[in-house]
Amino acid sequence: EAGVAQSPRYKIIEKRQSVAFWCNPISGHATLYWYQQILGQGPKLLIQFQNNGVVDDSQLPKDRFSAERLKGVDSTLKIQPAKLEDSAVYLCASSSPSGLSTLSYNEQFFGPGTRLTVL
Amino acid sequence: DAKTTQPPSMDCAEGRAANLPCNHSTISGNEYVYWYRQIHSQGPQYIIHGLKNNETNEMASLIITEDRKSSTLILPHATLRDTAVYYCIVSYHDMRFGAGTRLTVKP
Numbered sequence: 001e002a003g004v005a006q007s008p009r010y011k012i013i014e015k016r017q018s019v020a021f022w023c024n025p026i027s028g029h030a031t032l033y034w035y036q037q038i039l040g041q042g043p044k045l046l047i048q049f050q051n052n053g054v055v056d057d058s059q060l061p062k063d064r065f066s067a068e069r070l071k072g073v074d075s076t077l078k079i080q081p082a083k084l085e086d087s088a089v090y091l092c093a094s095s096s097p098s099g100l101s102t103l104s105y106n107e108q109f110f111g112p113g114t115r116l117t118v119l
Numbered sequence: 120d121a122k123t124t125q126p127p128s129m130d131c132a133e134g135r136a137a138n139l140p141c142n143h144s145t146i147s148g149n150e151y152v153y154w155y156r157q158i159h160s161q162g163p164q165y166i167i168h169g170l171k172n173n174e175t176n177e178m179a180s181l182i183i184t185e186d187r188k189s190s191t192l193i194l195p196h197a198t199l200r201d202t203a204v205y206y207c208i209v210s211y212h213d214m215r216f217g218a219g220t221r222l223t224v225k226p
Contacts, residue, residue: 004162033214042206042216043163056213091162108214110162 002026004111006092012117018080021114025073025094031055033108034067034077035091043091049075082118089113122146123207128221131201137194139220141207144188150211152183154192156203157219163206166192197224 005024013019025032030051035043046065048056052072060067064083069075079086093108124142131137143152151170155163167174167181169190174181180193194201206219 035216040218042204042218043214044216045213048213093162106210106212107165107168108163110164112160113162 004092004094004109006090006111006114008114009112010115010117012119013082014119015084016081018078019082019116020079021077021090021092021116023075023077023092023111025075025092026096026109029094029096029109030072031095031106032069032075033093033095034075035093037089037091037113039088046077079116082116084118087116087118089115122209122215123217125205125207125217125220127218128223130223130225131194131197133199133224133226134196137192137197137201137222137224139192139194139205139207139222140189141192142189143207143209146187146209147211150209152181152187152190153208153210153214154179154181155206155208155216156201157206158200158203163216166205197222199224199226 007022032049034046036046037043046060047067049069052069065079067077091110091113093110095106095108122145151168153168154166156166157163167176167179169181169183182191202224204219204221206216208214
């Protein structure tokens with residue numbers, strides 16, 4: 001079974017430029033997550049999709065970050081314009097909750113991440 | 120913010136059991152305890168989860184106290200490849216990662 005795919009693996013840009021990351025989840029997984037992981041910290045959830053709808057984007061800096069999952073499969077995360085503090089690893093994860101209830105067990109499968117450096 | 124407290128780092132001798140503690144005194148009745156680990160330069164990997172009962176799988180065992188305010192992840196025979204950051208998460212429907220415990224397995 002193929003895992004979560006992300007591209008690019010590495011990206012270096014200058015501040016105020018824009019950048020986009022792509023994620024292809026595990027086939028059949030309805031839920032997709034984007035996380036930001038700053039060096040030395042745990043991953044921080046940015047946005048969660050259920051199929052093509054947003055479930056939680058409370059921690060997404062909406063003035064510069066945007067994400068979409070138009071067909072309910074792959075997803076893109078965009079930063080425009082980038083700031084120095086956006087330097088981080090951006091992780092994508094997917095899951096297939098075992099039921100409709102939010103109490104259901106929910107194992108997340110993570111991709112390798114995209115390491116962004118903003119100069 | 121994460122609702123768990125973990126020691127920042129631990130060492131373990133290769134071949135010995137690694138016992139990683141986690142405090143989650145404010146856990147709610149419907150929240151699961153999850154453990155993930157992150158090996159250097161990789162994405163986090165699921166290890167195990169539990170609600171009330173102790174759990175065991177091919178990777179590890181999870182011991183949850185009766186009052187559910189703390190838990191321990193046990194790696195029964197640690198190897199050098201188990202060197203990683205281990206995250207304990209209590210979750211209703213979303214994952215809030217803390218800083219985790221950096222486990223170093225030494226030869």
